[in-house]
Amino acid sequence: MKYQDSLELAGEKAAQVKVFLQRAGLAAHPVNYAVCYDYISGHNEALCIAIEQKLAAKTSLDDFIMADLYSRYLVPANPQQEQLLQDAAGIVSRLTGYTDLAAEQVSDYLQQLDFSLMQLQQSNGENSLPLVEQLRQHTISFQQQQQQLQQQLEQANQQSHQLRHEIEQLKQQRLLDPLTGLYNRLAMQNQLDLWFTEQPGRRIAAIAVNLDHFNRFNQDYGNVIGDVILSKVARKISSYVQSSGLPVRSGGEEFLILLPDVDLRSASEIAEQVRRGVEKLRFVSAKSKRALPKVTISLGVSMFQHTENWHQFLARTTDVLKLAKQRGRNQVASEAMLTI
Numbered sequence: 001m002k003y004q005d006s007l008e009l010a011g012e013k014a015a016q017v018k019v020f021l022q023r024a025g026l027a028a029h030p031v032n033y034a035v036c037y038d039y040i041s042g043h044n045e046a047l048c049i050a051i052e053q054k055l056a057a058k059t060s061l062d063d064f065i066m067a068d069l070y071s072r073y074l075v076p077a078n079p080q081q082e083q084l085l086q087d088a089a090g091i092v093s094r095l096t097g098y099t100d101l102a103a104e105q106v107s108d109y110l111q112q113l114d115f116s117l118m119q120l121q122q123s124n125g126e127n128s129l130p131l132v133e134q135l136r137q138h139t140i141s142f143q144q145q146q147q148q149l150q151q152q153l154e155q156a157n158q159q160s161h162q163l164r165h166e167i168e169q170l171k172q173q174r175l176l177d178p179l180t181g182l183y184n185r186l187a188m189q190n191q192l193d194l195w196f197t198e199q200p201g202r203r204i205a206a207i208a209v210n211l212d213h214f215n216r217f218n219q220d221y222g223n224v225i226g227d228v229i230l231s232k233v234a235r236k237i238s239s240y241v242q243s244s245g246l247p248v249r250s251g252g253e254e255f256l257i258l259l260p261d262v263d264l265r266s267a268s269e270i271a272e273q274v275r276r277g278v279e280k281l282r283f284v285s286a287k288s289k290r291a292l293p294k295v296t297i298s299l300g301v302s303m304f305q306h307t308e309n310w311h312q313f314l315a316r317t318t319d320v321l322k323l324a325k326q327r328g329r330n331q332v333a334s335e336a337m338l339t340i
């Protein structure tokens, strides 16, 4: 069991959770409550760090952020994964069973063979026909057993192929954001680790992208339309990323484009193209057929420095993005501006 708090302790924590949720203006529904309870308990270190970072950055926690924290740090194992693991365990145990059975059958047959040969030797040719017949029967039954085993092995082999395919699909899904289809933070982490270990001196640019005044958009038009906007903007962003780059949904309404072998100038040009592309998007409400307001994005561009780790790199890129916000939004800021 995950929680083993006494009734008294759980009551104290519940009171703290209530205060926390009230201060943050969050409803005490199960997701918010679970995230908050874990945070107050302090055992889930990764969750605590994530919340502390948000609080330090004065990010107001809302339902989306809480749902994101829930799925990232609290969500129980995915049932599909559980099923695959069970299937895999089933196939492995069946294969082990077949191997044991095959070894047993071979050993039995060899014993029978030894025994029959001994009897044949001792009989000196007399009464050898029934012995040969017995041996023939043993051989036939052994052949039948082996054929049956062969069929079972073929079946297990087919199932293991299918399983491998499903595992591959699941691995792929684990790396994708379900709303936008872009890569998620896990994929980004993997990719950055790969680039840095494969080629430590490699040039890597990052473009942080954030929708402008998206909170207002959500409030005015609702979260469902907000979601549609997010996925359309995501699609636009990825249309500017070549196959070598990585478009990522790094947070709720935040994206990141990682570009290997690109310098600051080229990355800034790409960022500007993305900005213009998104600005040109037009959205019409399916219900009222009325045009929705223009959506704009702010972008921050920086280059990886080999004296920093990738957390620092991404944090610096976010700082550059903040500069674009401060300068009035709907624009690109580059790290070169930070020193001006």
Ligand SMILES: Nc1nc2c(ncn2[C@@H]2O[C@H](COP(=O)(O)OP(=O)(O)OP(=O)(O)O)[C@@H](O)[C@H]2O)c(=O)[nH]1
Pocket: 062, 063, 064, 065, 179, 210, 211, 212, 213, 214, 215, 216, 218, 222, 223, 224, 225, 226, 227, 230, 251, 252, 253, 325, 329
């Ligand atoms: N519809 C929808 N909204 C989301 C999602 N994830 C985050 N958001 C919303 O994005 C908004 C982000 O708001 P803020 O961080 O205040 O930023 P902003 O309003 O975009 O303002 P600036 O970034 O300063 O221009 C919040 O209203 C979140 O609820 C999502 O998956 N779907």
